Amino acid sequence: MNKVKVKINEQFVEIDHHLTILEAAKELNIDIPTFCHDERLNPTGSCRMCVVEVEGARNLMTACSTQVRDGMVVKTHSTPVIEARKGILELMWANHPNECLTCEKAGNCKLQDYSYQYDIDPDSLYPRLDSRKYFDDTNRFYTLDSRKCILCGKCVQICAELQVNGAIGFEDRGIDTRISIKQNEEPTDGVIDPYTCVSCGNCVNNCPVGALMPKSKEKFRNWEVKKVKTTCPYCGVGCQFELVVKDNKVVRVDPVKGGTNDGLLCVKGTFGYKFINHPDRLTHPLIRKNGEFVKVSWDEALDLIVEKIKETKDKYGANALAGLSSAKCSNEENYLMQKLVRAGFGTNNVDHCARLCHASTVAGLATTLGSGAMTNSISEIDGTDTFLVIGSNTTETHPVIGSMIKQRVKKGAHLIVCDPRQIELAKMADVHLQIKPGTNVAIANGLMHVIYQEGLYDIDYIDKNTTCFKDLIEVIKDYTPARVAKICGVSENDIIKAARLYAKVNKAAIYYAMGITQHSHGTNHVKSMANLALMTGNVGKESTGINPLRGQNNVQGACDLGALPNVYPGYQAVTDVNIQKKFEEAWGVKLSNEVGHTLPIMMNDASNQDIRLMYIMGENPMVSDPDTNHIKKALTNLDFLVVQDIFLTKTAELADVILPAVTYAEKDGTFTNTERRVQRIRKAVEPQSDTRPDWEILTDVMKRLGLKADYKTVEDVFNEITSLTPIYAGFDYQRLNENGMQWPCPSNDHPGTKFLYSDGFTKLGKAIFTPIHFMGPKENPDHDYPLILTTGRTLYHFHTKTMTDRVEALKQTLPNNFIQISLNTAKQYQINHNEFVLVSSRRGTSKAKVQITDTINDGVVFMPFHFADGANMLTNPALDEICNIPELKVCAVKIEKC
């Protein structure tokens, strides 16, 4: 790279020739004022605030857009520069309401700060204008007050270039120019319209003045708050943001640039914090006495729990106890939960909701590649040439990753979307394979067939890194595009086109989620993805890989920390004697080497009374698990149920003891995001009322059971984790502090691992091709239940809505359970748009509002799984034999009028 030497204000700096004067000045810690600049955006030079004097130039130059030249001499604060900046500020100020006195932005407003810095006369130099009298109040999350807008255009650019929605534009021209946002005023019912605001708030978060402001009832001044950096508690992207706190209350969320999300957030991240202080929060331990929940002391509650644990264990044996850990809780807490179950209960009956989402990933990838996690990193999206997004509605389920994929596609990368619905990404895809739900293996085999026939596979890579390729060829040779087209309901040409787009580029990456995993052959679906990637040499290289997008903030961590019935933390098998010995020594108790039961089996056990006591931490199986009626039967059959949560969930309603825990904002710890990055969470507010962090509660229970648990802080727990978990061995809070680190990290001088398998498949020796034949879902439409139901998450809610239902604006945005249905199918059943219908399967019935859409095929319907008495009343609990994931994505249903 060419370095050039530049002189700025008598100081010299040597920097890359493609950088700008602004960046050069930054190197020298010289502050140049800007309004429209953002290092993530293309410079527009529109505000003209950053002008500087460049020797030899006719006019002042904008530092944000002018590249440095060798020998350039720049003055950033000379008299003409100061005068020019003052001119801008005077012009802006004269067309801006003089409302700093009451403006919420005061103290955090660039116009205010610069006006102070540059001595702007508060009595405007020009007659006061109010040319932009426009107030947009229609969005539920924020307002646009055009009067305060200085038209820097950052919001327009952020929406177009970073969020890639293009919902914001300029309207009118000249002095009347103003910002205009395409709003969706109706409740969305899960529809994301193109060019319509998705309320991500990225514009709001970057508005330099008070024009775009979050709707908030909190009154606070920006100088009264403290800011605490932490990790978002929603999906697995692991966005970094700061909680803005006043008087022990979170009043705003500010994104953090530079990390995982580089300053981007989604609607839930930006605006979904109000559940923290919600009056519905559980405040005291509760014990069910005569059918009623009664407030009790912690001692009473914990003593009862310990008594029941001992009693049940004595009476029915250790395997009659089980614990459900939580993908929402921290790594430390998951570690403690599995420790409590293993060391305290004496069984390996510990599991968590990963069983319902990525159990097949862990099983499928660990056996073919070595590790069951995303091979590559989020930041590598920016180098990918072709994306295959399969079974992931990324822009709704992992919105920030969705935006990053969109950014890359806009820069010219190819996009193949494989999904039964025309999801948002499908609209910008080169090919959309709108397959029948459950036909992933067929489509993967079809793609591989074309790649093989056309010689687009990477034979050198295959020879060097893999085994069993010949077996694969035997299977895929039967999957001609014609046959696959028929199975999947897509066109032959699209299969061929997609295969070429995927195989012909240098760096192709697969991104997938529940559409692949939640099937009765989910493990095989995952292995098919591995086959496809291995065949084209797309594993072990930057910007490629097989990337399962993890759904929960810490579902990766919960798996990593052994909240699984077959492994200790770090995927160390419970059946391995040496491992068992290591943990027995560390924990000072005898441990079981019998693999525990998985979540669905536990539920069966409970309904059979093989399991008598269950301790559920931060999970809501009454809504999240398939076949709600079955789950209800199971849980009510228990002798004793402990639920530890932040709200009274549907599951908590069935508990014997409820323990009030705290939210992510009230505790310290770590989350591991989807790209294996372990990131800090930090306490921003003190726990409310009589609530306690989960890790403290668990520690207390362990102590009362007589286990060794001398943790003074949560960091002590983490240090115990690193001493026992090789993939986490090199971490400590200090190292994680800045941007977190990615496992595997075997030692404290190891930098962490950006992408896996860069030096081959060391764990298995070679990656393994698994020949797989297509097998359909367990339940297919028939005369009685003629429609295929598929399920999923939406943008505005998270899982069982425990948190998002307590954020009023989110709740209003998507208030009802809905069912998406094609026009033809709707006609067939004579049902209308917005009408409520009854949807039934062999297992139950659910009510939903009809949404007729052209994004779904005839005969297929879609329902979100957030709502109690919703999709999971209908879903099929049929399990994948290998990993026990239920077939949540496909079942047969019928529709009747209400």
Added chain:
Amino acid sequence: MQFYRAHVLICGGTGCVSSKSHELKAEMEKELKALGIDNEVQIVMTGCFGLCEAGPIVIVYPEGTFYSQVKIKDAKRIVTEHLYKGRIVKDLLYYESIQQDKIKAVNEVDFYAKQKRIALANCGVIDPENIDEYIALDGYQALIKVLTQMKPEDVIEEIKLSELRGRGGAGFPTGLKWDIASQYKDDMKYVCCNADEGDPGAFMDRSILEGTPHSVLEAMAIAGYATGAKKGYIYVRAEYPIAVKRLQIAIKQAKEYGLLGEDIFDTNFSFDIEIRLGAGAFVCGEETALIESIEGKRGMPRTKPPFPAEKGIWGKPTLLNNVETFANIPLIILKGGEWFSKIGIEGSKGTKVFALGGKIKNTGLVEVPMGMTLREVIYDIGGGCPNGKEFKAVQTGGPSGGCLTKEHLDTPIGYDNLVKLGSMMGSGGMIIMDEDTCMVDIARYFLDFTCEESCGKCTPCREGTKRLKELLDRFCTGKGTFEDLDRLESLAYYIQDNSLCNLGQSAPNPVISTLTHFRDEYLAHVVDRRCPTGVCKALLQYTITDKCIGCGSCAKVCPQECIEPVGKVINEKTNRRAYVIDHTKCIKCGACIEACPPKVSAIITQ
């Protein structure tokens, strides 16, 4: 091919079309048919002749009889008298012929005599909707020459040799631009024709497109060959329906003849052209805003660099030239760059088309060699100000140009000369102002335009032009102060220095040039609260003179009731007094003047 004994050319430019030249043609055809001579006389709808003032224009060949302002009812006379009986209809001739009682062919009248037509050569000569007529006048010969005998670098060399500079306004050397554009390598490159003629009053680009669309297509293909581009865009405003239609026809015909499309003349050069319609925003004439608009975005300028030659349409290298620039190319190729460079003066070669407008006798389009003086253009060709009024100033370069005065009339027209005087060539608008024009008001008029047309992107232009306009409003309404005058001047220079694109940078030019050349008029508005020309209504003062007979008609109609008989005594006996207007209340509605008996006419404005 059929032969005719006479050809009638009727102007089909926008100006004449709006004075019903289409209907005129139909009427004449009807008359010809009635007389049974429709196979002896051919009527051709041509492009603009330029002398729009005299439209609709009809010219009869072979002798070149020049009829002007022909009405539909005149069709019958021209057909029966001239075309049937061979007698010229004298009273319909152009006024010069009538005045001088001498039948003048079109090229003999003063308006055309001093012109030299290169870009407009075919306008008013050929049927623009017939490619054969263009080909008959050596059309597409230049493209053949280029493709068969010249290497791309030779073409660029020839253009450089011609010293042609961009006719869109900035005057960047065309050859150099082509050279730079040819240097950038990419899988796709574009040639783009800027036909977003935004200056009010300028219409040379429209006339070229309407009159000789193939010249532009041919030139674009040549440019494509020279710079390595395979695709061209013409960005033309939707308000030019005739130009758009003729371009569409021309592109279709050129493709049918294999002059556009794949493998032109069996060379392996392919070039295709697509039309993009603009929506009439002035800023879209700015090259980067134009590119944004072609890409389907809101037309807002981008920062430069990168220049379009490096990153233009869809981020690919793009050569952008204006219509008139392109129109010069075929002749430069055919006759050689040296031929072209012999026309004009140092730094400004060839000819330039100007649109004469405002207070001038011969409103219209003229093409003159560079270096001709303003005086020659305004007086010899334009005929000076009408009604014997005195010339005061000329605004060159459109709304963002500057005003020049009498002292500048002998300046030879050229890019650098005009800039030196604080104005510019621009696209060639030339608005003439006479003694009745208020220069403050004119500056306000132009600012009104640029203020309205600012795209709103950068602060100095968006907010600043509005403030300039506000200040000018103050002067025009008598509220201006010396402080305002200082602010006006400093803000004007501020906007010039700090705006993002050329629109903002040049928007203050009318203010700066009027302040430079007509400061006394500003001072009159400030010090005397007086508009010397009487244009600024708010500064008029209604006064009742000594002629007042005290009839009181004025007082009766005054809506403000601000006229009272408090003047000097007119009639001692009756003690009747003259009426006086209270200026603090007067709203200058003029009702009193209307009411004052015509014989008396006692009320005047000052």
